[in-house]
Amino acid sequence: MTDRKPGVYLCKGCGIAESVSMDAMEKVATTENRIPVCKTHDCLCADEGVAMIKADVAAGEVNQVIIGACSPRVMTDRFDFDGAVTIRANLREQVVWSQPAGEEDTQMLANDHIRMACAQSIKTKPPLPKIEGEFSETILVVGGGVAGMSAAREATRAGHDVILVERTDQLGGWARKWSERTPHRPPYRGPVENDVASLVSAVEGDGRIKVMTNTRVTKTAGMPGRFAVTFNQGGTEVTETIGAIVVATGWRPYDATKLGHLGYGASPDVVTNVEMEAMLANGGLKRKSDGKAARTVAFVQCAGSRDPNHLPYCSSVCCQVSIKQALQVAKADPDASCYIVYEELRTPGTAEEYYRQAQEAGVIFVKGKVKSVGADLTVTYDDDLLGNDIPLSGLDMVVLATGMVPNSTDTSAEAIEPEKSALQLKDDIDPEAAIAIAGYAGEAPAAPERPERPIPEGGPILNLQYRQGPHIPMLADGFADSHYICFPYETRRTGIYTCGPVRRPMDMAETAEDAAGAVLKAIQALKNASGGVSMHPRVGDLSFPKFGLDICTKCRRCTVECPFGAIDEDEKDYPILNPARCRRCGTCMGACPVRTISFDNYSPQIVADMLSSVEIPDEFSGKPRILVFACENDAYPAVDMAGINRHQISPYVRIIPVRCLGSVTLLWVSTALEKGYDGVMLMGCKSGDDYQCHFVKGSAIAKERMSKVGDTLKSLMLEAERVRLEEISIADSSRVPEVLNAFSDEIVKIGFNPFKGF
Amino acid sequence: MTAPAPDTTRKYDLAFAKWVYKNVNGGDKLSMCMQCGMCSGSCPIGVQMDYGPRKLFMMIRAGMKEEVLSSNTLWNCTSCYRCVVRCPRSVPVTYILQDLAAKASELGYAPKKENKRFADSFWWSARLFGRTDERLVTAKYYFSFGLSEGIKRGLDNLKIAMGMIKAGRMHIGMPHTVKGRKGLQAALKKAAEIEARQSGV
Amino acid sequence: MAGVTSQTILVVGGGIAGVTAALEAAETGYDVVLLEKEPTLGGRVSRFNRYFPKLCHPTCGLEINYQRIKKNPRLQVMTMAEVAGISGERGNYTVTVKTTPRYVNAKCTACGDCAKATDMEVANSFNYGLDKVKAAHLPHEHAYPMRYVVAPEAVASGEGEKIKAACKYGAVDLDEKEATFDLNVGAIIWATGWRPYDPQKLTSYAYDLSPDIVTNVEMERLAAHDGPTHGKIVRPSNGEPAKKVALIQCAGSRDLNHLPYCSRICCLGSLKHAAYVREQYADATVDIYYIDIRAHDKLEAFYNRLRRDPQVNFVKSKPAHIIVGEDGRPVLCGERTIDREIYKEPYDLVVLATGMEPSVVGGFAPTVGAVVDDYGFVLPEIGDGEGIFSAGVAGGPFDVSMSAQSATAAALKAIQAVRADGA
Structure with a gap:
């Protein structure tokens, strides 16, 4: 950019002109800030208003458009001009809609908004993307099971080359062993054909997929568009340039030897559901012990799952798997008797039809918690519905419906720097922490002592050469991120997406779908990398630190x-x-x-300029000033919505939106106090176990930093209460005014900042 | 109300359940029960039953033949059909209970029970008049216990009877009958013949 | 296959699934048209107070998505528009779109003068009719697009003229009419979502007989700060605190007389409702009546969190019916299956966890290139020529995360379908 040419455009519409003096604001722009171009319009967002600005930009008179109108959250596309940077002063939502019209304080607030916008323009430059070197469009898929093979096929069908890495000697994963699969299309009834073999041949016949079996990833460096990935294939190391990575390492069955209380090991006729698959695939169910036909079979659900001593989560698929196996037994032998012993039968969605199908076939569902399975195959359980301990005896076989353990690490590989890795793997949220929502926190029973969960064994999947450690981020339950409900593919390692049961227990159909989703994000990541733009949530942002x-x-x-x-x-x-x-x-x-x-358009200096531009009245005026840094995604919209609802907010507050509380430097806080602000508040998202920060740790880091501000304040002989961090959610439009007004009252009580005027 | 304890030494045995599925009218739908409790909760006289229909069905699955066939649940059903209308799994609860009662009777499980006496009295009136006459059904039922017991029971309930007469809930005079009583009796006779043929007696 | 004549992807439905699918496709470099039947995007989730299991607010993710839409010139949003017909095949569909009048055009600045100009009120559909709203109104505080709507009742009654006169920007257009037009698109993502099952069909649950019997979606509005009670969970009959609350699972779902499938989200939704009540009243008790608690996969942790609360009770029973007691409180009747006790329990508030019915039931469903199952869920055809895909609850009863997942997958499938070089 050559010289900066700012122009201020003030809108008189939506009640602005009726509430504040346009002349006064114009004076701030032209006289105080010496901005050469300053125009007003009755309705700036109307075609004529936009055309007026466009003409100035086209004429080369303005390349920084400073809009004094509505919130930056609205009319974003209207006020977007080729060849100019747009800066917004929020006169509508945060001034005239939340302040009484015609008051001196309202005018001072409006003027300060113009001052801040003008100050923001001084150092703001149009961001130029950082694009250097070559970019790869190849997608690496790690894992050759259903998830990985589906991902590979989805990627080539979208036009990308794929390297598919499998650590064993063949494709197919666990699904290769399945006799039949659960239905996922209408009529959602009987077990359906396991079509994994055709997927394997589709992958093998796909010229754009390079399959590497007996291969491990030994090192991953670089970034999306240009990952340098080193593979070890049977002892030979090669390095390839990769655009984006899909991790589809799947799951493994929970170790049944830990389920001694359920009879595993005591009798050869107590088998896991995985072993049962092999027995069914071989046709005709024969007891392992004596080779006799097994005609009376009991399935023990939640064998390991939903058990704090084993797997705390529900493995999701086991109910349907047992139904499938029971149906297979019943089909092969109409006189066979199958019992499914469950605590909660979980056949969500259309799988309910599958449950009914099993009942129709005569499978008996028995509700209760299994206490033990004896060597004589007697299943003892609390029958909830009959109200007694009933031994289920005379069984030929017992099948333990063992759960899924995510392969978020490579258990067959050696740990790298075990202690450091362990730290990375342990440092995460607790999904069972006490519910902490406003009000409930105090009343809710505390979380039990968090059971010591074993650190996932083995080495990293990708061995990331990142400062943050070699592992893909995972949550405390061992599954890979994401922790976001709306954004299931959000990742802390841009360009690396997990799918399938490594992310959440899921069945084959959902896994195939999940693979497509992960591939889409992978394609986006490599496209964005080569365009120099950011991924979610600041999609399209060209600026970089x-x-x-x-x-x-x-x-x-x-x-x-x-x-x-x-x-x-x-x-x-x-x-x-x-x-x-x-x-x-x-x-x-x-x-x-x-x-x-x-950043070109966001820096310590730019924000310091903004906060310094605000006029600070002296202590005799009785008008304190409070500076607020508000997260632009949640707290700032909440303030806007307070305005939309015409809630009154203390006129002493000056709000600056920030990308994330994590970007707030202590310099701003100290500068504000030096400049004479009487209080500073940081408004950001919830941190902790149920964090809502869109940048994962930003608000947690801000909290940590602010906890140390007290000492600084003390050294300045200032009250610690002058600086506060408040968790504000986007739904707090009613609470925001209360919080700000209360803080304002409190600051008045504490008294004015003694540094005022120095 | 307190249910007799199930025989905990008994093995789970599907033979009884399979017998019910096959032989009892509507029994083939019994396997669809998911034990939600809608039927027992809906039952207007559920509290009078040894077990609600839900539990009875679970007991059938558990092979508790003795307890099931000798329970009063089978006899106390008033055929209001609330459970059938509401059952989320379309289990024909009423039919199953009715036919289980018939089967229990056949198998000699129920004769000593009061329910059987009442059912017989009820059936006697229905067959004779085409409808039930409260006085005659009650009288026949009471006197089925013997003369003195019949008088005693009648006197015990005299106040209720007077109240019902006053409220117009019980009439005095000749029993009401349906039109075409002869035809009804012929139909019932035919039905009995068909039933006898089907059950192979 | 006649080849691809249009590479535009049409997304039908602007709830979380449709918005996600549209954005993911547009951000991968494809042109997308997003249709929404209502005046604003956000669909069902914008009416939720919080999501399980994090108890965070749906508007948080929606805000990000709306900002993404505003920044993406490839994505065109049309509100008050729905599909009336589809013909053609992959790469070349002709879609007939029907629009209903908003009576407010793009000149609207959302200043609110129109609302001030009228005293006429209409039922507030955003709050499921639990309260009223001005005949000219912003659908809700987080509305996208942020544009007012004039109710047809106001136009019919002549009140519209007053509303029109109040607008300084010429944004009120009372002459808008229903219209139809055709779009040529290469692929279609069907994301029309769901509606709550009609509680009036659950006759034994007496929904019509007491205002204190509400549905789960109404409960969301009662708990929301911008709902009819400003977030206070009270008895709708008299405004008193609802401190003894029953939550009835499977109100319609898993029932051959109603919705034969399990709606998947209701158990988790009710666990969330228990948290709402306990958040507001330290002395409140919540009884959850259930058949099976289906806290699938990792959501088990959320179930465990609520199970630790001694004031949240789990009663394994499908209540048989509800009667209205002499004091006006709803009374639940049924059998507790664990101890076999027959209960008659009065409550301040009863919440029916009604299930999800696909929106296409009783309306338009795509039959060309897609399969509609017996329940009304829309599935892509199997084969290589498919060009219609479903996202979110249009394709099956999913939670929000699964909806976003299926929407992202559908975006890729649609991209594959419109790529000029084919599969």
Whole structure:
């Protein structure tokens, strides 16, 4: 960009002109800030208003359009101009809709919004993307089971080359062993043909898929569009350039030898559901012990699953698998008797039809918790419905419906730096933590002592050469991320997507679908990488953090705190960015103690300029000033919606949207207090076990940083209460005014900032 | 109300359930029960039953033949059909209970029970008049216990009877009959013949 | 196969599945048209107070998605538009779109002057009719597009003229008419979602007999800060706190007389409702009546969290019927299957966990290139020529995460279908 040419455009519509003086704001722009172009319009977003701005931009008079109108959340597309940067001053939602019209305080707030926007423009540059070097469009799929093979096929059908890596000597995974599969299409009744063999041949016959069996990934470096992945195929190492990665390592059955109380090991006729598949696939059910036909079979559900001592989660598929196996037994031998002993029968969705099918076939469902299975195959359980302990005896076979354990690590590989890896794997949220929603927190019973869960054994799947460790991020239950409900493919390692049972227990049909979803995200990642734009949630953002290495102290805070592992350290310990891994949250910027990390359009300096531009009345005016940094995705919209509902907010508050609380540097807080603000509030998303921060750790990191602010304040002889972090959700439009007004009252009580005027 | 304890030494045996599925009218649908309790909760006289229909069905699956066939549940059903209408699995509960009662009677499980006496009295009236006459059904039922017991029971309930007469719930005079009583009796006779033929007696 | 003549992907339905599918396809570089029948995007989830298991707010993810839409020129959103016909084949579908009038055009700035100009009120469909709203209104505080709507009743009664006169920006257009037009698209993602099963069909649950018997979707509105009670969970009959609450599972679902399938989300939804009640009242008790608690996969942890609360009770029983007691409270009747006790239990508030009925039931369903099963779920045909895919609950009873998952997968399938070089 050549010279900056700011122009201010003020809208009189939506009640702005009726509430505040346009002349006063114009004066702020032209006189105070010496902005050469300043125009007003009755309805800036109307065609004429937009045309007016467009003409100025086209004429080369303006390349920074400063809009004083509605919130930046609306009319975004209207106020988007080729060849100019747009900066918005939120006069509507956050001034005239939340303040009384015609008041002096309202005018001061409006003027300050214009001041902040003008100050923001000073250092703002149009971001230029960082695109260097070659990019690969090849997708690596790790794992050759249903998930991996489906992913590979989906990727080639979308036009991408695939390398499919399988650690064993053949494709197919567990599904290769299945006799039949559960139905997933109408009429959702009997077991259907297991079509894995045709998927295997489709993969093998696909010229765009390079299948590598007996292969492990030994190292993954680089970034989306340009991962350098090293494979070890039977002792030979090769390195390939990869665009994006789909991890489809699947699952393994829970170790039945840990289920001694359910008779496993005591009798050869107590088998797991996986062993049962093999027996059924061989045709005719014969007892292992004596080769006699098994005619009376009991299935023990939740063998390991839903048990705090084993797998805390429900493995989701076992009810349907037992139904399938019972139906197979019944079909082969109409006189056979099958019992399914369950605690909660889980056939969600259309699988309910499958449950009915089993009942029609005469399978008996018995509700109760199994206490033990004896060597004589007697199943003892609490029959909930008959109200007694009833031994289920005279059985020929007992099948334990064992659950799924995610292969989020490679158990057959050796751990790398075990202690460091263990830290990475343990450092995560607890899915069973006490429910902490407003009000409930105090009343809810505390979570039980979190059982010591074994750290997943083995080595990493990808051996990521990231500062954050070699493993793909996983949650405390051992499954791979994501922790987001709306964004199931969100990942902390951009360009690396998990699918199938490594992510969540799921059946074959859902796994195939999940593979397609993961492939779509992988394609997006490599496309975005080559275009130099960000992935979700700041989709399309071209800006990226720049490091002023001249004053960098090599403290490593940026590399350590990055939630996405985007920043490596070079051989001299300086940070180097992998831009395609970066999500542009600015957590590195907030971390840097020497403030040498900045974006073209978002930096410590830009925000410091903004907050410094606000006019601070002296202590005799009786008008305190409170600075608020609000997360732009949640807290800021909540303030907007307070305005939409015409809730009144304290006129002393000045709000600056931030990309994430993680980007808030302590410099801003200290600058604000030096400038005479009486209080500072950070409004961001919930952190902790049920975190809602879109950048995973941003709000948690901000909380951590702010916990240390108290000491700084004390050293300045300031009250710790002047700086506060508040968790605000997007649904807090009614609460936001209360929180801000209460803080404002509290600040008045504490008294004015003694630094005011210095 | 307290159910007799099931025989905990007994083995689970599907033979009885399979017998019910095959031989009892509607029994083939019994396997569809998912033990939700809708039937027992809906039953207007569920509290009078040894077991509600839901539990009875579970007992059938558990092979508890003795307990099932000698329970009063089979006899207390008033055929209001609430359970049948509401059952989420379309189990014809009423039919199953009715036919189980018939089978229990055949197998000699129920004769000493009061329910059997009542059912016989009820059936006697229905066959004779084409409808039930409260006085005659009650009288026949009471006197089936013997003369003195019949008088005693009658006196015990005199107040209720007077109340019912006052409220117009019980009439005095000749028993009401249906039109075409002869035809009804012929139909019933024919039905009995068919039933006898089907059950191979 | 006549080849691909249009590479545009049409997404039908603007709930979480449709929005996700549209965005994922557009952000991968394809042109997308997104149709939504209602005045705003967001569908069912925008009416939820929180999601299970994190108890976070749906608007949080929707906000991100709406910002993504605003930034994406490849994605065109049409509200108050639905599909009336489909013909053609993969790569070349002709879709007839029917639009209903909003009576407000794109000039609307959402200033709100129109609402101020009228006193006429209509039932608030966003809150399932639990309260009223001005005849000219913003559908809700998080509406996207942020544009007002004029109720047809106002136009019919002449009140529309007053509303029109109040608009400074010429945005009120009372002459808008129903219209149809054709779109040429290469692939279709069917994401029309679901509606709550009609509780009036559950006659023994007396929904009509007491205002204190509500559905699970109404419970979401009662708990929402922008709902009819501003988030206070109270008895609709008298506004008193609802401190003894019954949640009835499978109200319609798993029932051959109603919805034969399991709706999957209701158990988890009710666990969430228990948390809502306990959040507001320390002395409240919640009884959950159920057949099986289906907290599938990792959601088991959420079940465990609620099970630890001694004031949340799990009663294995499908209640037989509800009567209205003498004090006006609804009374649940049924059999507790575990101890075989017959109960008659009065409650302040009874919530029916009604199931999900596919929106296509009783309306338009794609029959060309897709299969509609007996329940009304839409599935793609099997084969290589498929060009119609379903996303979210249109394809089966899914939770939000699974809907987003299926929507992302559908986006890829649609992209494969419109790629010029074919499969």
